[in-house]
Amino acid sequence: MKILYPFIAVIGLIVIAFLGAEAGLSSLFGIVIPYLAIIIFLVGFIRKVVDWSKSPVPFRIPTTCGQANSLPWIKQNKIECPSTMSGVLKRMFLEIFLFRSLFRNTQADIYDGPKLRYGSSKYLWLFGLMFHYSFLVIILRHMRLFTDPMPFFIPILRFGDGFLQIGTPPIMMSDVVILTGLLLLFCRRIFLPKVRFISLPADYFPLFLIFAIASTGCLMRYFMRTDVIYIKELAVGLATFHPTIAGHISPLFYIHIFLVSSLLIYFPFSKLMHMGGIFMSPTRNLANNSRMVRHINPWNDPNLTPHSYASYEDEFREFMVEAGIPVDKELPPKAEETPAAEEKA
Template sequence: MKKALIPLLMVAVLALIPYIGVRYAGLGYLFGIVIPYSAMAVLICGFMSRMADWLRRPVPFCIPTTCGQEKSLDWIRQDKLESPSSFFYAAARVLSEVFFFRSLFRNTRSELHKGSNLTYGSNKWLWLGGLAFHWSLLVIVLRHARFFFIMVPDSLQYLDDADRFLDVTLPAFYMTDALVLAAVTFLLLRRIRDARMRVISLPTDFFPLFLIMAIVVLGISMRYVTKVDVMPVKALMMNLVNFTFEPPGEIGTLFYVHLFLICVLAIYFPFSKLMHMGGIFLSPTRNQANNSRAKRHRNPWNSAIKFRSYAEYEDDYREKMKKAKLPVEKQ
């Protein structure tokens, strides 16, 4: 299956680049200093550019998607989240999508059974897998923030302790490591095993999944298998934060592969479907209030129209109206 094999080979080649460069060419400074700064610059500039471009786009119609009772008569109960009539509830609906994937929770699946019998059923696995993937990834990113502080904030320490409350291994086992690996595997197998998903899937759908899976596997390997020393890693991260540009110390080659793949993901982010992270807040089907009957939505594309009163119209055509024997207000 070329759609999946090509992205897999691309990730493998990308992983070999820093491995060979650091292990055999001694390019630790390039992969530890230059590329991370470049990747962060591309991520920030690209993200802001895409968001600014979307913010400039006019919204010609009031098109919120609704699946509940809109605001009507006082004795009819309104579904304020599914059909918001104010900015507050529209914002609450967007936040519920961001944090809980409410629309995906209602996801259904249609299948043919016994010939031509089309059946519909609830499909919560995609919602559960997506929720586990995004929340685990968020917790992992926040946990890694401790490398950028000399003194770890209490909030990050509490989060770290909660993630490894099953402290039965050495080093401590993080639940999110297993959850994110299981979730990304589920999302990948879903696109491979489901025939309908294979048809509509593109190589750009598989590439970020393989890339994130490689990043996760390398991170787990460095913690539980190869045991990379975290002190040089933290020193490098502190140098990056403080813009000291000092050469990195002795760190395992797998760390540079891990860091390089993260940089690739950061560079790829603004130009991919991953920008839905910012686009969800600007989606007119979600962030608009369903109040078009109470408040007129003005199309910003409409040009300014100069209106003429009837008196002005009559002044222009009075003589012609008289010849046609049409009544006029002024003689």
């Protein structure tokens, strides 16, 4: 069920777009919905990030991945536990570009004995890298359809990506890698029992959706081609706010663009927000400098003043002595009269 429902949802989206395109609603699916989607994406994304940034971060969260800054003869791990801004920048760079914390993933196994064994588990890291980088290249290369004249990086990407010159139009390596990456990410969720147990429909849905987007794109490029000139006229029109659909474009294109719109609309409300969230992870973006800088909890009540032990003892010394609790400073001599007074009474 956890796999079936998101699968049906994606099939449903494809059917909606196909029927819409067949019914001649091309301007709805080609113009109105994409605009709506990009607005929801931007506004939703910004609201989410602003909402996150309203949460106070009262203290630094030192992670245990590396040695913190300590005595001079203990070597600090400056990337895993940085105490300066430059160290944090290095850690963030490695996290964002190389997914360093996924590289550390481990997996616990029980095998004959029974014995517990921890081993490294790099599947998510490797498949994630494959998927994210090829998706990035594909999105950048799509700018060839949205811009006229084109930016400088388009021919460079086309050369590098299609450099194997297999077939006509040449196969883009990013297309192969993204489909393989998605397939492997899906296999990881269904074949690793523990990962399968914690996977939810919200994990499968984006996988299926992006797989459908990539496969409709590949179909249009390699197998069921449609007139790309009309598509570019529409895409440039969308970017310059004069969208026109100049001729017949196949339903496959409307399915593709409707799925992309769905992804954009779904994005701000889903786990895909890790795109913004990675920049806001406290365990990654805070320097462990608690020993050099005083961090004040922003929700402290300003009426509560610090209460040191010395002043606490001053306040309760009599009771503490009476109860036999040891005190740093004995009661002043006049206090000794009190027991005597009591005896008299």
